[in-house]
Amino acid sequence: xxxxxxxxxxxxxxxxxxxxxxxxxxxxxxxxxxxxxxxxxxxxxxxxxxxxxxxxxxxxxxxxxxxxxxxxxxxxxxxxxxxxxxxxxxxxxxxxxxxxxxxxxxxxxxxxxxxxxxxxxxxxxxxxxxxxxxxxxxxxxxxxxxxxxxxxx
Numbered sequence: 001x002x003x004x005x006x007x008x009x010x011x012x013x014x015x016x017x018x019x020x021x022x023x024x025x026x027x028x029x030x031x032x033x034x035x036x037x038x039x040x041x042x043x044x045x046x047x048x049x050x051x052x053x054x055x056x057x058x059x060x061x062x063x064x065x066x067x068x069x070x071x072x073x074x075x076x077x078x079x080x081x082x083x084x085x086x087x088x089x090x091x092x093x094x095x096x097x098x099x100x101x102x103x104x105x106x107x108x109x110x111x112x113x114x115x116x117x118x119x120x121x122x123x124x125x126x127x128x129x130x131x132x133x134x135x136x137x138x139x140x141x142x143x144x145x146x147x148x149x150x151x152x153x
Contacts, residue, residue: 018055021045022062029066029108067112070105077102 017038024034035042049056080096097105 018048018058022058025059025062026065027069029063029070029112063112067109070109073097074102074105074109 017040021034021038021040024037025031028034031045032042035045038045049059074097077097084096
């Protein structure tokens with residue numbers, strides 16, 4: 001691998017940088033911060049992801065792991081709220097999140113879900129087209145094309 005746009009070094013340093021990046025990404029879900037931890041430019045990482053399927057897969061897996069951790073933290077928060085509402089002591093493992101933390105976590109989790117599965121973002125499920133609707137729409141498009149052709153002649 002040569003120098004230039006890809007400023008990652010070769011050999012074992014690359015492997016160590018990628019490993020540090022992926023570990024940090026799984027912890028933070030933040031590409032820029034993870035790049036900084038690994039000592040690599042964001043541009044170099046995106047170039048690597050574009051050229052190396054294995055790294056792209058690992059990147060996706062790291063993000064998935066990070067968002068699973070976020071989801072677990074939200075669950076711990078919900079359980080802590082239930083415990084508090086029931087008058088029970090809150091375990092250290094189930095610490096409640098502050099309102100800004102909770103809002104940010106929900107925003108990020110919903111944004112991630114929307115990126116990987118549009119249905120999870122609350123978008124309405126697509127209804128299956130009925131044959132008569134499909135025929136009517138196709139006929140309307142055919143008629144429009146025929147009118148444009150006639151007008152052009």
